[in-house]
Amino acid sequence: MKWEVVIGLETHAQLSTASKIFSGAPTAFGAAPNTQASAVDIALPGVLPVLNMGAVERAIRFGLAVGGTINQRSVFARKNYFYPDLPKGYQISQYEIPVVQGGAVRIVSPTRGEVDVRLTRAHLEEDAGKSLHEGLGIANRELSGIDLNRAGTPLLEIVSEPDMRSPDEAVTYVRTLHTLVKRIAICDGNMQEGSFRFDANVSVRPAGESKLGTRCEIKNLNSFRFLHQAIEFEVRRQIELIEDGGTIVQETRLYDAERNETRSMRRKEDAQDYRYFPDPDLPPLVIDPAWIDRVRAALPELPEAVRQRYVGCGLSPADAASISASDTMSSVFEGALGAGANARTAANWVRGEFAAALNRQEGDEPEPRVTGEQLGRLIRRIDEGSISNKIAKEVFDAMWAGEAKGPNAADAIIEKRGLKQISDAAAIEKIVDEVIVANAATVAEYRAGKEKAFNALVGKVMAATQGKANPAQVNAILKKKLAG
Amino acid sequence: MSQEALSAASLAELARELAAKRISSLELTRGVLERLDALNPALNAFVTVDPERALAEARAADARIAAGAGGPLTGIPVAHKDVLMTAGLRTTCGSRMLADFVAPYSAFVVERLAQAGMVLVGKTNLDEFAMGSSSETSHFGPVKNPWDLACVPGGSSGGSAAAVAARIIPAATGTDTGGSIRQPAALTGVCGLKPTYGLCSRYGLVAFASSLDHPGPFARSAWDCALLLNAMAAHDARDSTSILREPEDYTRLLAEARGARPLSGVRIGLPREYFGEGVDVEVAAAIDAAVAELRRLGAATVELELPAVKHSVPVYYVIAPAEASSNLSRFDGVRYGHRAASYADLTDMYRKTRAEGFGAEVKRRILVGTYVLSHGYYDAYYLKAQQVRRLIAEEFARGFERCDVVLGPVAPTAAFKLGAKVDDPVQMYLNDIFTIAANLTGVPALSVPCGFTRAGLPIGLHLQAQHFAEARLLDVAHRYQQATDWHTRMPALPGCRAP
16 A cells, blocks of 8 residues: 655754743853852742743744744743753643744655645743752662753744645744754754754545644654654654554654664653643733834845745755755855856855865865855856866865965966966967877777777877866867878 | 830821831840740741841831931831742741741742841731631641621631731731732721732742732731832832832822811712622611711712622632643652652652642642633633623723722621631631632722620721722721721730720
């Protein structure tokens, strides 16, 4: 039987506010345990939450960017459960009325092309602290520690509809979302620090069936790779189970990256009753329409608009999607266009040499070492025919290595290394003559009808000029001479 | 002034004596501590007393007065209900759970009264976590009524009420979630004000039911309550339900000279529901006499009907436990407070810690609250209760179109015997039948002494007004107190004159 995979995602984006969502404590990552937890964060008796309007502003920005509705009145609710790293015994979240409803994220699916992944909602909530179980035991007694630095960190939970049909689509969606939240500067997107993480709802159904299958939720996935692997595993598990005559049980599962499998965490019937109710410490959040207008006016150009603009410049859909999805690539690409480079050539370079060089750099967020303007001027030399593509790659590598600085680095390197293309017909003819004389055997093979011998001769000419001869001219002159 | 006269003096009189340097805050505070030592063993009104801290604060207040920087409350001793956080002085909530808890910060109202120069003498006893109407459920034992040591002082702020009634201290703070300031004020013959919701910040008040909790003052007169409210009422950015509004001098209206009929033009609403069945005859007679007195002072009376008010108690006993069940979740033994000595695992630690740390009434309310918020019950209980709460508020709003003040008894009876209702929670809850609506609606309400039963137990008059109409409320009470002397009567304790 053919199966269709159905995926919906809940994404937790940590909002980039300096202080927490309900207290003034800082949100900076990596401090010593419990040094960034205020009386409110550790839930001393008598303390009260005060909403951070910076978090609300970021939620509005997101809502506008995805074309969702900003609820002018939304409500914070308490989600009650006991856990040691949940200091109040409840999490403040939004339940019945979230700040953002609806909207969509357009992705370019590897299989289906442009797809709008609809969003159900996006709501504000606070993060919990962390339980630490390692290295705390004293004298054979196991101890657990609680670090409340993260408690109260603002999160935007972005809930999608079940609109994705493959692990690849799911990853494309979260990557698109990742680009978006970074572009609108609401989240630093740092996955190592847990600033962007996902829960995946996965189900399968026979192809053509309209009813959804029973879903399983995979919790707390913190990388694109794990998301992909976890969904792949889960899809396989569900299909095998059904094909073996079993039935899927609605449950929450955990992904074990070391063993690459998902494991049952709790069944639906064991699901906790969170006893949600509106938090009486926080009046409903009322958002003035004028505020929404101000936020809208300050929005940057969104990745989707950029992508469409690139398509308009003549880029292939794949190039437009790939470049617009990366801040670094789109900024270099636009720099190259600004310097007068041809858009398609620039796109090839950005996705090719530039991306490769960037990947070779160390670190999580490598810094590009060639600017868009430098690249653009290099590409112009190719377009003009003053250097070949091959030479241009050598110039690019030299620029990346820092051999010359400034906007005219490419010209300086071409000059210094003497790489300018030889387009002087007389000079090329002279070399061609020499090559013909020196390779009589090859010439004979060509004349006997062996086409390949021609390429060998071109190679000899290029080698004799260290690759600087204009290839088109070499071809033409060689052909004429051999015919003669 | 003699020590006896000092302990009976009003805040305004004490301020005059202090300003004229006829007495120092140090002497005044020493007198309070002596009287406290003498009377507290019988009353059990205080959980914690810190004489050294009090005397140090008194010296600082004297220095401030000497520098000419004193205000109307500077140097006057005060006690705080033990659910209000006091930095460096333990805050127990009358519970084993927090028996040794010392907060690193002070509640907003505590801070405000300290800034005004009041001297913190100690923390007063109460029902555990402010849940109760008799001050009998404290981990530190029950509070006794100064008018009859066999009777309860009411609750939950029974310690503050008893301390003020026994003339140990001239002023104290309390908190009122369903009547916890007004009912003990009535049962001990003092004044107690529950201000409008949002007027006094809840920051540092250990939450029982967040949408119903109100901090407020206890004193012997409406004027004294006005002086305390002047210091306590202010906007606080740390409480999102705190209201931003212009500061007001609550003594201004009271200070106006008005002649023989000072309440002319004031309309007093008499809801039929407050005068019917269930009200003790002696209480009813005292209330009727108070109405007659107010008429003599120029007030007009208006008959009212508030039929939804009869649902106050059931509505309250859904909403308050619901909020409490969530608010008290933080007492889990993980970060502070009581933790069971031994346990098998995390769940066992939670179970034992909470089983040992909380008393029976607190557990009852956590259970009820957990139940009414549970999946499948939420709509039938919590949501329905919130709807009825809105109906009651609308009814009050309509009532206040026809009158300025709503009048009735604070409690259906005077003080009852210790132990009389501890085994019957519903009878205990019904004691708050007249006070709860003000918590559900947030309107200001005041308890004023208005007579005594034949057994010599005080009776309280309940006055409610529209949101933020504290000045009106205090003015009516003040004019009444100018014409009567109920509030000056003192219980027959050593050092007190008999009424």
